[in-house]
Amino acid sequence: xxxxxxxxxxxxTGAFFQRDRTWHPPALTPGYKSSVLRSPQKALLSFxxxxxxxxxxxxxxxxxxxxxxxxxxxxxxxxxxAIGERIIVHGRVLDERGVGVPGVLIEFWQANAGGRYRHKKxxxxxxxxxxxxxxxRTITGEDGGYAFRTVKPGPYPWPNGPNDWRPAHxxxxxxxxxxxxxxxxxxxxxxxxxxxxxxxxxxxADKAAIEALTAVLDTQATIPMDALAYKFxxxxxxxxxxxxENRLEGN
Amino acid sequence: xxxxxxxxxxxxxQTAGPYVHIGLTPNFCGIDGVYASDLGSTMVNDRTKGxxxxxxxxxxxxxxxxxxxxxxxxxxxxxxxxxxxxxEMRGAADPNFFGWGRCPTDMETGVCAFETIxxxxxxxxxxxxxxxxxxxxxxxxxxxxxxxxxxxxxxEEKANAMDPILAxxxxxxxxxxxxxxxxxxxxxFDIHLQGEKETVFFDS
Numbered sequence: 001x002x003x004x005x006x007x008x009x010x011x012x013t014g015a016f017f018q019r020d021r022t023w024h025p026p027a028l029t030p031g032y033k034s035s036v037l038r039s040p041q042k043a044l045l046s047f048x049x050x051x052x053x054x055x056x057x058x059x060x061x062x063x064x065x066x067x068x069x070x071x072x073x074x075x076x077x078x079x080x081x082a083i084g085e086r087i088i089v090h091g092r093v094l095d096e097r098g099v100g101v102p103g104v105l106i107e108f109w110q111a112n113a114g115g116r117y118r119h120k121k122x123x124x125x126x127x128x129x130x131x132x133x134x135x136x137r138t139i140t141g142e143d144g145g146y147a148f149r150t151v152k153p154g155p156y157p158w159p160n161g162p163n164d165w166r167p168a169h170x171x172x173x174x175x176x177x178x179x180x181x182x183x184x185x186x187x188x189x190x191x192x193x194x195x196x197x198x199x200x201x202x203x204x205a206d207k208a209a210i211e212a213l214t215a216v217l218d219t220q221a222t223i224p225m226d227a228l229a230y231k232f233x234x235x236x237x238x239x240x241x242x243x244x245e246n247r248l249e250g251n
Numbered sequence: 252x253x254x255x256x257x258x259x260x261x262x263x264x265q266t267a268g269p270y271v272h273i274g275l276t277p278n279f280c281g282i283d284g285v286y287a288s289d290l291g292s293t294m295v296n297d298r299t300k301g302x303x304x305x306x307x308x309x310x311x312x313x314x315x316x317x318x319x320x321x322x323x324x325x326x327x328x329x330x331x332x333x334x335x336x337x338x339e340m341r342g343a344a345d346p347n348f349f350g351w352g353r354c355p356t357d358m359e360t361g362v363c364a365f366e367t368i369x370x371x372x373x374x375x376x377x378x379x380x381x382x383x384x385x386x387x388x389x390x391x392x393x394x395x396x397x398x399x400x401x402x403x404x405x406x407e408e409k410a411n412a413m414d415p416i417l418a419x420x421x422x423x424x425x426x427x428x429x430x431x432x433x434x435x436x437x438x439x440f441d442i443h444l445q446g447e448k449e450t451v452f453f454d455s
Contacts, residue, residue, distance in 0.1 A: 012338050019454065024264045025395040032266075034393030037313035038444050044454035047419055051373050052386050052401075053455050055336035056326065057351035065286065074285050096259045107290075109274025119270045119280055121320070133285050135277045171267065171274055177337060179326045180455060182388050184397055186265040200266060203395055209263040235259045
């Protein structure tokens with residue numbers, strides 16, 4: 001799947017802004033027990049990006065199927081649809097400079113409306129929905145915009161503390177144009193009281209950072225008599241201008 | 252007061268969780284019919300240039316137990332050292348090699364098996380050549396921010412000795428944590444998340 005041919009996008013050869021690791025959750029967040037034995041403890045090796053980090057795979061729209069961005073229907077039997085609150089999730093992928101990032105592959109996955117994942121490791125007693133698989137994907141447009149349809153996932157209990165519940169969330173995997181921009185995160189829903197109790201969320205120190213992962217109800221994007229809408233923007237690392245480096249491309 | 256830089260903050264990372272397969276390799280976990288195949292599961296075809304190699308990678312936790320719910324992505328240059336990417340200004344990469352692959356760890360053994368080619372050498376920022384390497388990105392339940400590192404090759408001793416990234420590792424005893432061992436046509440690589448043999452992870 002080569003990148004879009006005939007693209008007239010300007011080449012992007014600059015290195016990325018340094019990652020603010022105080023904004024992300026640290027590797028070790030003991031309240032989230034799985035991190036205890038899976039968190040590196042030694043200092044990271046820091047260096048300015050080389051081409052190996054500046055370059056990255058870019059996916060073409062041709063890989064997408066007709067229902068890839070419609071989780072209500074992409075696993076459903078013909079004429080049927082998934083059960084749950086019908087929603088649209090939309091937003092833009094931007095970089096830290098505020099520029100929309102086009103041609104970005106976004107993949108998303110989630111539990112069904114009852115909070116149950118279609119996965120053999122999930123034994124929660126809420127039932128599977130025979131018409132819901134739980135995965136989808138799309139590629140951002142020229143302004144970095146994206147949208148997909150799904151049902152609102154349910155909260156669910158998980159084995160961490162004796163009585164921990166995940167807030168309703170959708171997992172997002174995002175590619176930028178450089179492999180150093182690669183990011184996985186989770187989207188939460190405005191007003192969910194479970195957000196502030198969740199040990200995974202609370203690994204993030206800054207309240208503003210948690211709010212940046214909380215989608216806002218967007219009644220202007222709602223489809224009357226069909227679906228509510230939530231807006232969720234995603235920000236990837238910004239790319240430095242290469243003006244003062246070896247070449248002038250990208251300016 | 253001064254002007255504002257008006258920069259945005261990167262979206263904070265959150266763990267991929269235990270069900271990462273649903274989103275990234277749905278066919279692997281039994282969700283059939285949504286995508287024809289799992290993205291990144293095939294890296295080479297008959298026309299791809301270069302030496303065919305296998306990679307067998309495991310990710311081990313602080314007790315030495317292999318993770319069985321991790322996912323690894325790899326990113327590499329083609330046989331001539333060119334990336335299939337808009338950032339590649341030196342020429343067109345092999346059209347039969349995308350350079351990116353994705354593999355979940357096996358649910359029984361914890362092994363991630365890639366079939367790829369040995370990459371050529373890519374220039375460092377000063378124009379000198381780095382040793383052949385593959386960039387790795389590791390996510391899993393319990394990993395809050397995806398881990399970046401590199402895999403270098405045990406049969407490239409001379410190039411490894413000159414590599415500018417390996418040269419930056421202060422504690423030389425840790426350099427071997429980035430070097431995969433050749434066994435026939437396969438390179439074996441264990442990633443240690445913690446402990447004496449903790450892999451050198453990158454902040455780049």
